[in-house]
Amino acid sequence: MLTVQLECYGDPGGIRVREYQAALSAVGIGLAPAAGALRTEAAAPGHGILLFDEPDAAVLNHVRQSSGGGRRRVVAVALRRAPRPPEVWRLLAAGAADVLAWDAGPDCAARIHARLERWAAVDESLASAAVRAALVGTSDVWQQTLRALIETARFTQAPVLLLGESGTGKEEAARLIHTLDPRTAKPELQVLDCTTIVPDLAGSELFGHERGAFTGAVAQREGAFALANGGTLLLDEVGELPLPLQAQLLRVIQEGSYKRVGGNTWQQTRFRLLCATNRDLTALVRAGAFRADLYHRIASQVHRLPPLRERREDILPLAEHFLRLLRPDDPPPELDAATRAWFLCHDYPGNARELRQRVTRLLLRHPGGDLITVGSIPSEERPTADDAGGSEWPAANLEPLVRSALAAGIGLKALIRAVDDLAEQVAVTDADNNLQRAAQVLGITDRALQERRAKRRQEAAT
Numbered sequence: 098m099l100t101v102q103l104e105c106y107g108d109p110g111g112i113r114v115r116e117y118q119a120a121l122s123a124v125g126i127g128l129a130p131a132a133g134a135l136r137t138e139a140a141a142p143g144h145g146i147l148l149f150d151e152p153d154a155a156v157l158n159h160v161r162q163s164s165g166g167g168r169r170r171v172v173a174v175a176l177r178r179a180p181r182p183p184e185v186w187r188l189l190a191a192g193a194a195d196v197l198a199w200d201a202g203p204d205c206a207a208r209i210h211a212r213l214e215r216w217a218a219v220d221e222s223l224a225s226a227a228v229r230a231a232l233v234g235t236s237d238v239w240q241q242t243l244r245a246l247i248e249t250a251r252f253t254q255a256p257v258l259l260l261g262e263s264g265t266g267k268e269e270a271a272r273l274i275h276t277l278d279p280r281t282a283k284p285e286l287q288v289l290d291c292t293t294i295v296p297d298l299a300g301s302e303l304f305g306h307e308r309g310a311f312t313g314a315v316a317q318r319e320g321a322f323a324l325a326n327g328g329t330l331l332l333d334e335v336g337e338l339p340l341p342l343q344a345q346l347l348r349v350i351q352e353g354s355y356k357r358v359g360g361n362t363w364q365q366t367r368f369r370l371l372c373a374t375n376r377d378l379t380a381l382v383r384a385g386a387f388r389a390d391l392y393h394r395i396a397s398q399v400h401r402l403p404p405l406r407e408r409r410e411d412i413l414p415l416a417e418h419f420l421r422l423l424r425p426d427d428p429p430p431e432l433d434a435a436t437r438a439w440f441l442c443h444d445y446p447g448n449a450r451e452l453r454q455r456v457t458r459l460l461l462r463h464p465g466g467d468l469i470t471v472g473s474i475p476s477e478e479r480p481t482a483d484d485a486g487g488s489e490w491p492a493a494n495l496e497p498l499v500r501s502a503l504a505a506g507i508g509l510k511a512l513i514r515a516v517d518d519l520a521e522q523v524a525v526t527d528a529d530n531n532l533q534r535a536a537q538v539l540g541i542t543d544r545a546l547q548e549r550r551a552k553r554r555q556e557a558a559t
């Protein structure tokens with residue numbers, strides 16, 4: 098039984114609500130007590146169903162709050178009539194994960210169930226050790242990226258194109274897709290780095306060769322497509338693939354058939370194709386440097402891995418992850434407050450890889466003990482006194498978040514409140530719930546912090 102929160106918006110009447118509840122429970126959807134009015138605990142874990150009459154501004158606002166910035170999934174179900182396309186787009190933009198019409202057919206409850214069941218499976222993977230250890234990050238944008246990757250890995254076999262700047266985790270994401278792929282007895286992920294393909298040997302490397310196919314071919318050899326049979330092939334840096342080779346790949350990607358170099362018989366292979374690149378492939382297609390037909394074959398599903406500067410909340414969790422990874426035997430040392438601030442005051446054009454290198458350099462200079470202090474920061478990387486003022490950083494750091502919030506229709510008041518709440522939450526969590534320390538970091542008195550928290554509790558209770 099899947100349990101979700103059912104919220105009604107509008108006035109469907111008690112009898113009808115009971116009717117909906119019965120229909121949902123008949124398909125295996127149990128209902129947790131509704132979250133109640135428009136409050137932020139709607140962002141609590143667990144997904145929700147929102148029944149509404151008309152998709153008016155109040156409903157849109159409710160969807161926005163209820164979806165908690167994408168942390169919670171809400172199926173918006175229209176009771177009176179199927180919403181028109183512009184209304185559907187508005188509901189989606191506000192954060193609804195799906196929009197259905199109750200009266201569109203008798204199967205609406207079953208459709209809701211199918212949707213929820215899939216989300217439950219995605220949630221399960223999201224919380225699994227395999228995912229948490231591979232791709233670290235707690236920001237909303239990263240969690241959404243992970244959910245989409247997991248859904249692709251577990252429920253489809255279509256080719257995947259992974260886009261993102263260097264160091265954003267494309268190869269790691271490809272490994273995760275392979276790990277979560279439900280096929281049993283798969284061979285290891287085959288990775289082919291397209292920047293290192295030597296044109297003369299490319300055919301052999303990809304398709305294999307027959308004995309005697311060319312000088313030096315003393316034995317038959319399997320290529321990457323054969324080795325990936327039953328599993329996954331990653332073409333890394335696919336944007337670097339020379340044009341003649343692109344043409345040769347079309348058939349094997351489309352039909353799974355190919356000939357070894359020097360061979361006459363068609364071989365068959367079945368693999369899932371993953372491609373990764375930090376280039377703008379559509380621009381390459383326009384410039385004639387990448388075949389449009391190949392692009393459409395490899396890009397059935399496109400996932401973009403966001404750069405670290407768009408998910409700055411992930412900087413410290415990632416730094417701590419790399420500390421654990423690089424010091425697997427010992428309990429990893431912690432970072433003192435100034436070193437944490439140093440990690441945060443940087444834009445990371447090299448993304449997670451650059452962050453990992455920073456952590457490595459710190460550890461090299463760390464003399465031992467359970468706390469890493471600023472003395473371990475290499476002198477050429479230390480902020481200057483001017484940087485330390487930090488007058489520039491807030492605007493630069495917040496800009497992408499503010500932009501996406503405004504685009505989602507979140508007004509200034511809600512935005513300020515969200516930042517305010519988040520700052521408090523981060524400070525309290527980072528201080529291990531020590532309110533005195535948290536207040537210090539926030540630059541307010543203990544008493545002010547206590548009063549704020551009491552006020553929030555009171556608001557939540559009303």
Ligand SMILES: Nc1ncnc2c1ncn2[C@@H]1O[C@H](COP(=O)(O)OP(=O)(O)OP(=O)(O)O)[C@@H](O)[C@H]1O
Binds near residue numbers: 450
């Ligand atoms: N979210 C993450 N959590 C943990 N480690 C990560 C994460 N993202 C990247 N890494 C680590 O950062 C490094 C770079 O990642 P990866 O090689 O996957 O990036 P990439 O996008 O494929 O880079 P490139 O385009 O340069 O090949 C690796 O050590 C990887 O394990």
